[in-house]
Amino acid sequence: MRPRLPLRTIAAVMLATAGIGIASAGTVAHLRPGERPAAGSTEAELWYAMDQAEKEIRQSPYLVRDPALQAYVEGVVCKVAGPYCRDLRVYIVDIPVFNASMAPNGATLVFTGALLRMRDEAELAVVMGHEFAHYKARHSLEGWNSAKRTTAFLNTFGLITFVAGVPIAGNIAMLGGISSLFKQSRDNEREADRIGFEAATAQGYDPQAGVRLWERLRREEKADRTHKDRAVFASHPQSEERIADIRAAAATLAPGPATTNLETFRAAMRPFQEKWLEAELSRRTYDTTLQVLTELRQDAPPESKALYTFYLGEAHRRRNRGDDKAKAAALYAEALSLPQPPAAAWREQGMLLREQGDQASALAALRRYLEAAPDAGDAALVRHYITKLETTP
Numbered sequence: 001m002r003p004r005l006p007l008r009t010i011a012a013v014m015l016a017t018a019g020i021g022i023a024s025a026g027t028v029a030h031l032r033p034g035e036r037p038a039a040g041s042t043e044a045e046l047w048y049a050m051d052q053a054e055k056e057i058r059q060s061p062y063l064v065r066d067p068a069l070q071a072y073v074e075g076v077v078c079k080v081a082g083p084y085c086r087d088l089r090v091y092i093v094d095i096p097v098f099n100a101s102m103a104p105n106g107a108t109l110v111f112t113g114a115l116l117r118m119r120d121e122a123e124l125a126v127v128m129g130h131e132f133a134h135y136k137a138r139h140s141l142e143g144w145n146s147a148k149r150t151t152a153f154l155n156t157f158g159l160i161t162f163v164a165g166v167p168i169a170g171n172i173a174m175l176g177g178i179s180s181l182f183k184q185s186r187d188n189e190r191e192a193d194r195i196g197f198e199a200a201t202a203q204g205y206d207p208q209a210g211v212r213l214w215e216r217l218r219r220e221e222k223a224d225r226t227h228k229d230r231a232v233f234a235s236h237p238q239s240e241e242r243i244a245d246i247r248a249a250a251a252t253l254a255p256g257p258a259t260t261n262l263e264t265f266r267a268a269m270r271p272f273q274e275k276w277l278e279a280e281l282s283r284r285t286y287d288t289t290l291q292v293l294t295e296l297r298q299d300a301p302p303e304s305k306a307l308y309t310f311y312l313g314e315a316h317r318r319r320n321r322g323d324d325k326a327k328a329a330a331l332y333a334e335a336l337s338l339p340q341p342p343a344a345a346w347r348e349q350g351m352l353l354r355e356q357g358d359q360a361s362a363l364a365a366l367r368r369y370l371e372a373a374p375d376a377g378d379a380a381l382v383r384h385y386i387t388k389l390e391t392t393p
Contacts, residue, residue: 031136033083047105058091063091064112064272069092069271069272070092080128080200084132084135088108113280114127117220117292121259121264121265123213125205125209126209127213129199134192137195139188193246204257205258205260214243273304281314281315293315305339306335306345310341329352336349344373346366346369350368351366
């Protein structure tokens with residue numbers, strides 16, 4: 001069972017993630033590097049709430065505590081934040097959804113589901129530039145001032161404050177309801193896109209990175225049969241609008257070398273790929289997961305192609321609709337024909353062959369699995385299946 005996370009922590013995350021702001025953009029002076037709110041002010045109240053939430057986040061079992069990954073993501077955040085870098089704290093959160101946020105007090109969260117979906121450092125820089133813009137422009141302060149006067153906000157915030165111990169799936173399910181309070185923040189979102197784009201491209205990052213990322217996210221949205229045309233962030237502009245705006249901004253820049261740091265990004269993410277892919281499957285949103293994995297597989301470097309091919313097969317097998325099992329079998333076989341296949345591909349191929357009555361081939365595959373992963377947690381179970389296959393006429 002996954003650990004539980006207090007709803008008040010998720011509330012704090014979402015107040016920042018949504019970039020909440022109902023008043024028009026530009027009504028509050030931008031935050032200066034090193035600036036803190038005046039004692040007794042509404043902004044100080046907001047920062048205090050975020051500080052308390054951050055204390056919980058620091059102890060959260062969801063934090064990824066890997067020094068190399070931490071240093072890499074922090075480095076990208078600091079590139080786009082410039083002189084604000086010393087005011088920010090970065091937390092990588094092991095939750096398999098696309099999300100990132102920068103709270104009013106500088107607490108910065110990056111979800112592993114976002115890192116899985118990104119392709120290069122330029123895309124990470126664009127996303128973090130956008131979140132930095134919300135922080136710099138104090139968009140959360142505008143939303144706090146406006147929304148806390150509403151009955152809906154007070155009721156929701158009270159619920160979030162006093163209910164704890166809800167499984168993370170339940171928390172994520174509630175995020176849309178929290179975000180819906182702030183749907184009037186379109187102007188702030190556009191401002192954040194503009195400032196974030198400028199912050200990223202000023203560091204030489206590829207101006208097309210945002211277009212690539214949001215086009216993929218839009219395709220993921222469209223693959224969702226349950227919530228067609230649902231934006232990734234409920235409070236953000238519709239994806240087509242966002243893509244058009246970013247494409248227009250990119251067109252204003254003179255052509256020239258564009259930084260993606262593709263290989264550096266891949267090297268930083270590679271140790272976590274399998275864990276994040278398994279977490280993505282655990283969401284059981286197979287239609288969107290199939291879209292995500294299909295594109296990841298298309299874009300994968302040779303050393304990762306087998307891994308993504310196997311997990312695409314796993315998504316088909318677990319969905320188990322129509323000809324999914326046949327597709328899974330073909331993908332397992334393809335993964336095993338590629339360099340560096342995951343050991344689990346042998347196990348899953350063996351189990352499918354066993355179901356099909358091909359005992360000899362199933363035995364061979366399951367034995368290969370144990371050779372590749374002799375200390376696997378399910379090794380005893382696989383040996384049991386091997387014994388049964390060996391003794392069955």
